[in-house]
Amino acid sequence: MAKYLLLKHYRGAPASVNDAPMDQWTPEEISAHVQYMNDFAARLEKTGEFVDSQALAPEGSWVRYDGEGRPPVTDGPFAETKDLIAGWMVIDVDSHERAVELAGELSAAPGAGGRPIHEWLEVRPFLGAHAGTTECTFK
Amino acid sequence: MDEALLRSLTPSVLGILVRRGADFAAAEDAVQDALVEAVRVWPAEPSPSSSSRGYPMRDAKGWLVTVAWRKFLDASRADTARRRREDLVDEEPAPGPVTGVDDTLRIYFLCAHPSLTPSSAVALTLRAVGGLTTRQIAQAYLVPEATMAQRISRAKRTVSDVRFDRPGDVATVLRVLYLVFNEGYSGDVDLAAEAIRLTRQLAAAFDHPEVAGLLALMLLHHARRASRTAPDGSLVPLAEQDRGRWDRTLIAEGIDILQAALARDRLGEFQAQAAVAALHADAQTAAETDWVQIVEWYDELLRLTDSPVVRLNRAVAVGEADGPRAGLAALAPLDAALPRHTAAEAYLHERDGDLPTAARLYADAARKAANLAERDYLTRQAARLNTRLGGSGG
Numbered sequence: 001m002a003k004y005l006l007l008k009h010y011r012g013a014p015a016s017v018n019d020a021p022m023d024q025w026t027p028e029e030i031s032a033h034v035q036y037m038n039d040f041a042a043r044l045e046k047t048g049e050f051v052d053s054q055a056l057a058p059e060g061s062w063v064r065y066d067g068e069g070r071p072p073v074t075d076g077p078f079a080e081t082k083d084l085i086a087g088w089m090v091i092d093v094d095s096h097e098r099a100v101e102l103a104g105e106l107s108a109a110p111g112a113g114g115r116p117i118h119e120w121l122e123v124r125p126f127l128g129a130h131a132g133t134t135e136c137t138f139k
Numbered sequence: 140m141d142e143a144l145l146r147s148l149t150p151s152v153l154g155i156l157v158r159r160g161a162d163f164a165a166a167e168d169a170v171q172d173a174l175v176e177a178v179r180v181w182p183a184e185p186s187p188s189s190s191s192r193g194y195p196m197r198d199a200k201g202w203l204v205t206v207a208w209r210k211f212l213d214a215s216r217a218d219t220a221r222r223r224r225e226d227l228v229d230e231e232p233a234p235g236p237v238t239g240v241d242d243t244l245r246i247y248f249l250c251a252h253p254s255l256t257p258s259s260a261v262a263l264t265l266r267a268v269g270g271l272t273t274r275q276i277a278q279a280y281l282v283p284e285a286t287m288a289q290r291i292s293r294a295k296r297t298v299s300d301v302r303f304d305r306p307g308d309v310a311t312v313l314r315v316l317y318l319v320f321n322e323g324y325s326g327d328v329d330l331a332a333e334a335i336r337l338t339r340q341l342a343a344a345f346d347h348p349e350v351a352g353l354l355a356l357m358l359l360h361h362a363r364r365a366s367r368t369a370p371d372g373s374l375v376p377l378a379e380q381d382r383g384r385w386d387r388t389l390i391a392e393g394i395d396i397l398q399a400a401l402a403r404d405r406l407g408e409f410q411a412q413a414a415v416a417a418l419h420a421d422a423q424t425a426a427e428t429d430w431v432q433i434v435e436w437y438d439e440l441l442r443l444t445d446s447p448v449v450r451l452n453r454a455v456a457v458g459e460a461d462g463p464r465a466g467l468a469a470l471a472p473l474d475a476a477l478p479r480h481t482a483a484e485a486y487l488h489e490r491d492g493d494l495p496t497a498a499r500l501y502a503d504a505a506r507k508a509a510n511l512a513e514r515d516y517l518t519r520q521a522a523r524l525n526t527r528l529g530g531s532g533g
Contacts, residue, residue: 048290128510
């Protein structure tokens with residue numbers, strides 16, 4: 001029982017094997033892709049492994065504290081941003097192996113030509129807030 | 140209305156329904172419905188006269204069985220398999236007195252069935268044995284209620300073919316309860332306390348030294364809970380804990396239970412772990428800890444489990460009993476990828492006086508930590524040593 005974040009990137013991940021921008025797919029290919037993602041999420045809901053899924057807009061703002069009494073500074077998006085997160089899915093699974101297996105399936109979503117995208121997904125374990133009950137003398 | 144009493148009755152009420160001929164999944168739903176009904180209609184303040192309103196508080200269990208059975212029959216009649224189920228009900232012997240003890244045990248074993256994944260077994264146990272609602276379980280595990288509902292209904296389907304009268308494996312039941320205990324605290328349900336309640340119930344129904352060993356282990360760990368974290372939530376290691384805040388009543392109970400179990404001379408993993416916890420609990424100060432005996436118990440544990448995690452803990456105990464060099468020597472053959480291996484190495488190097496190595500390893504261990512409390516603690520250890528080293532020009 002551990003939660004994992006499956007992270008999709010617009011940019012920053014290694015290039016997919018089937019790397020064609022989505023706006024150059026056919027509408028049917030896009031529908032098939034979206035359907036695959038929805039089916040995947042629905043299946044995880046049924047297995048009791050689904051926690052959350054969100055898509056993010058590509059545009060973001062950078063915000064920074066600018067001293068007492070001043071409004072925060074905003075800027076950007078900075079052109080040099082290397083990584084851009086497209087969205088995520090959070091799953092709650094029994095093992096790391098299961099998390100990797102599911103990420104592999106998600107990466108097989110169909111893309112251009114109806115073939116799998118072979119997209120790289122980042123899999124990150126959640127850090128629990130609690131140390132559990134058992135304790136060590138050292139930590 | 141005593142919710143704890145209600146929940147404690149759950150497994151035996153469920154067992155009675157199943158014995159009367161209800162299938163497990165339908166019976167479990169019916170018991171949940173009956174619990175909800177009880178919360179709704181039972182008076183907030185039970186009094187001897189409350190039975191005048193038709194709620195016989197003296198026999199809460201009888202009330203629950205009656206309501207749950209009615210719910211089951213209602214559901215069965217509404218079901219597409221109506222005829223089959225009604226036949227089943229007709230064929231069953233008339234409801235009569237049933238020994239609650241055996242049924243309770245069977246529910247425990249069924250919910251921890253080896254065909255279930257650990258997370259499913261835990262969820263089903265908390266609902267069918269613990270009487271928690273799906274919402275409460277979902278909150279405790281920080282997943283959506285729909286997710287937990289699916290997990291539970293899948294688990295029920297998985298065990299629907301399991302023969303109810305087949306004895307289960309006590310080790311699996313204990314593992315599930317241990318998993319619940321280790322989830323600790325989140326949301327409005329304290330899972331550690333819940334695990335203790337269920338283990339107490341199991342120990343009362345089932346005479347087995349390892350059940351007693353697990354109960355003792357939980358009590359001894361739970362007794363230290365108040366001292367385990369600082370007011371800001373940061374982690375306090377065993378040696379620095381305020382022993383005045385340890386719950387002496389729980390410790391005394393844990394040690395009594397453990398001693399009675401050990402006297403039966405059927406040593407198991409949980410008894411040995413509890414023995415280590417008892418030696419810590421027994422020491423008035425950290426310096427008085429009987430590390431030599433703790434190493435001996437770890438040797439017993441190794442014989443029972445041969446687990447790398449036990450080897451790691453043993454190496455730390457050796458470091459306390461025979462000095463940090465001996466500890467590092469015991470650590471050397473172990474896989475560095477083991478959880479907390481780097482943290483143990485850092486600690487032993489610090490005690491050996493090699494502060495630069497210790498600081499580097501603490502920082503490394505912080506990056507590998509599996510939870511925030513440990514990561515923050517280890518980061519502070521690295522920062523503490525680095526500040527000292529920087530201050531002395533090192």
